[in-house]
Amino acid sequence: MADPFHTALCERTGCRYPIIQTAMGWVATPDLVIASCQAGALGFLAGAVMTPPELTTAIARVKAVTNAPFGVNFHMFQPGAEEIVDIIIREKVAAVSFGRGPNADMIARFRDAGILTIPTVGALKHAHKVAELGVDMISVQGGEGGGHTGGVATTVLLPQILDEIDIPVVAAGGFGDGRGLAAALAYGAAGIAMGTRFLLCKESPVPPGTKDKYLNARGEDIIVSSKIDGLPQRAILNEKLRKIEQSSPLLRWREAIIAGLELKKQTGASSLELLRSLRSMTAQSEMTLTQAMMAAASPMLIRKAIVEGKPEQGIMASGQVAGRIEEIPSCQELIENIMSDASARIASLCG
Numbered sequence: 001m002a003d004p005f006h007t008a009l010c011e012r013t014g015c016r017y018p019i020i021q022t023a024m025g026w027v028a029t030p031d032l033v034i035a036s037c038q039a040g041a042l043g044f045l046a047g048a049v050m051t052p053p054e055l056t057t058a059i060a061r062v063k064a065v066t067n068a069p070f071g072v073n074f075h076m077f078q079p080g081a082e083e084i085v086d087i088i089i090r091e092k093v094a095a096v097s098f099g100r101g102p103n104a105d106m107i108a109r110f111r112d113a114g115i116l117t118i119p120t121v122g123a124l125k126h127a128h129k130v131a132e133l134g135v136d137m138i139s140v141q142g143g144e145g146g147g148h149t150g151g152v153a154t155t156v157l158l159p160q161i162l163d164e165i166d167i168p169v170v171a172a173g174g175f176g177d178g179r180g181l182a183a184a185l186a187y188g189a190a191g192i193a194m195g196t197r198f199l200l201c202k203e204s205p206v207p208p209g210t211k212d213k214y215l216n217a218r219g220e221d222i223i224v225s226s227k228i229d230g231l232p233q234r235a236i237l238n239e240k241l242r243k244i245e246q247s248s249p250l251l252r253w254r255e256a257i258i259a260g261l262e263l264k265k266q267t268g269a270s271s272l273e274l275l276r277s278l279r280s281m282t283a284q285s286e287m288t289l290t291q292a293m294m295a296a297a298s299p300m301l302i303r304k305a306i307v308e309g310k311p312e313q314g315i316m317a318s319g320q321v322a323g324r325i326e327e328i329p330s331c332q333e334l335i336e337n338i339m340s341d342a343s344a345r346i347a348s349l350c351g
């Protein structure tokens with residue numbers, strides 16, 4: 001029998017195991033990417049919250065420590081997006097992931113540079129759209145997943161997309177262990193992509209007090225809110241999120257302006273650059289200016305919880321899977337456990 005774990009994801013990117021450590025703003029730092037890649041996964045740097053010089057430094061840091069392949073995540077609406085694309089191409093990382101705003105020219109540039117494109121989608125129509133744009137693979141995230149997420153569960157969305165789309169598909173949303181990997185492969189996926197599970201690893205930079213909040217969260221406390229930035233986003237229901245859920249549109253607008261000013265300070269973007277990125281968001285999507293402002297600013301709320309270690313004052317983006325995670329392993333331990341459990345489960349099914 002051929003090795004069931006050597007999938008198109010391993011074949012095309014050179015990673016040892018069919019496991020992606022997804023990009024998470026402020027969490028997927030070089031240290032986490034180095035640890036996940038050295039353990040055999042394909043790690044993605046969180047380029048969507050980095051300035052171009054920060055991304056250059058982050059890529060250099062990973063390359064200085066490991067030869068393992070890794071990827072970069074970004075989105076077309078972030079300040080400096082064009083420069084970010086140039087850096088990714090110049091640095092020839094193994095793969096790139098993105099959510100909103102891809103276009104065929106950009107995808108063709110990555111392809112010509114030999115960089116694999118693996119966008120994340122949360123709906124069937126978006127899978128069709130990115131496939132038509134010519135991407136190499138798709139990461140399909142079901143509604144259980146952390147951060148921005150769709151309304152259809154992985155168990156329904158994954159087979160739907162596998163049936164209709166003819167390129168390799170990686171399963172995301174709710175995965176955290178070996179039986180999840182075995183199940184995803186049985187569905188026909190080329191691997192699994194995990195965010196929350198890697199956030200709760202030793203090498204993740206999230207402060208211990210915030211990690212404890214994740215460990216103590218129950219599945220039913222990890223809700224979807226559209227009031228953080230106007231798009232459905234899954235996060236742990238804490239005091240801050242409760243307030244946002246109950247606040248008026250006027251208060252949310254005020255909140256977005258405050259966070260937007262913090263974002264400006266943090267990224268060093270000029271008012272013009274910020275306005276340009278807001279304009280491109282509204283032009284390329286159905287967002288209103290308020291939504292675009294909230295979307296641009298929401299990473300700052302996440303930052304408060306997961307960088308500054310003030311979990312009650314910020315947003316803890318999280319997948320529902322946090323409700324069943326009870327320990328903080330190293331990336332090496334996590335991946336070894338997943339691989340041995342998945343092997344045992346597949347072996348037992350094969351008799």
Ligand SMILES: Cc1cc2nc3c(=O)[nH]c(=O)nc-3n(C[C@H](O)[C@H](O)[C@H](O)COP(=O)(O)O)c2cc1C
Pocket residue numbers: 022023024025027046048049073098099120141144145146147148172173174175193194195196197199302316317318319320321
């Ligand atoms: C704290 C956090 C931050 C995230 N930030 C990003 C991001 O910057 N870019 C992105 O494409 N996805 C982001 N996501 C989504 C993840 O990359 C991934 O798709 C998702 O976590 C998968 O679901 P899971 O958490 O159930 O594994 C984030 C998720 C979390 C939990």
